[in-house]
Amino acid sequence: MKRESPNLTRADLLQRLAAAPIAIGAFAALQAEAVAATKPGHTAPATVQYQPKPKNGQQCSQCRYFINGKSKTANGECTIVAGPISPKGWCVAFSKGDNSKQMM
Ligand code: SF4
Numbered sequence: 001m002k003r004e005s006p007n008l009t010r011a012d013l014l015q016r017l018a019a020a021p022i023a024i025g026a027f028a029a030l031q032a033e034a035v036a037a038t039k040p041g042h043t044a045p046a047t048v049q050y051q052p053k054p055k056n057g058q059q060c061s062q063c064r065y066f067i068n069g070k071s072k073t074a075n076g077e078c079t080i081v082a083g084p085i086s087p088k089g090w091c092v093a094f095s096k097g098d099n100s101k102q103m104m
Pocket of ligand 1: 048050059060061063064065066067077078079080081085089090091092093094095
């Protein structure tokens, strides 16, 4: 581990102490966002590059993990990705298959 320079001035120390709460606050905000974006057993949308539009002709409504919303155009859910999921969305976990599941 690198040791602090013995020439650390009082101004340097105050500057570092002033920056610490900002860094801690930013980290806490990111952590809270990550927790909000996921639910147990589900992946955060950003992790799987989820986007609310189709890609290369593939979309969530064709994916085996999609759970239909209240109508064909309403947002549904995904069994592996957190959050409301657009039937026209897409992510890297796309897997063509049965999509007849319906939200309760
Ligand atoms: S796994 Fe399938 S249903 Fe879930 S977000 Fe990705 S493409 Fe959409």
